[in-house]
Amino acid sequence: MIVYLGTLENETAAASDWILPIDYPLETWGDYEPEQGIRGLMQPTMPRLYDTRAVGDIFLTLAQAAGRPLTKREGGAPVASFREWLTLAGRSCTIKSARPSLSKTSGKVP
Numbered sequence: 001m002i003v004y005l006g007t008l009e010n011e012t013a014a015a016s017d018w019i020l021p022i023d024y025p026l027e028t029w030g031d032y033e034p035e036q037g038i039r040g041l042m043q044p045t046m047p048r049l050y051d052t053r054a055v056g057d058i059f060l061t062l063a064q065a066a067g068r069p070l071t072k073r074e075g076g077a078p079v080a081s082f083r084e085w086l087t088l089a090g091r092s093c094t095i096k097s098a099r100p101s102l103s104k105t106s107g108k109v110p
Helices: 055-065 082-089
Strands: 005-006 016-023 030-035 038-042
Touching: 055 082
Parallel strands: 005 016
Antiparallel strands: 030 038
């Protein structure tokens, strides 16, 4: 069985048994790491235009339907949404500023 998760009707979608439409990147929560050790969360910049879902929400729903809900910790409560998953993931890591701070004495970047 071939399952396609995407935003476009392309050759892969045409060859698939199931097509699951996902949110456009501007419609969904996400995370990114612009440089090693610097992590951040992305939030939607616009509401959903169609009946789509975030990829993370699709996986969480499928895992729950299969009787294997995903958790962040062994024996922990299942997460309800991809946004919650990302929020919990952010708590387990150190988030550093991507911008260097100015020196208080000279006003120059160290």
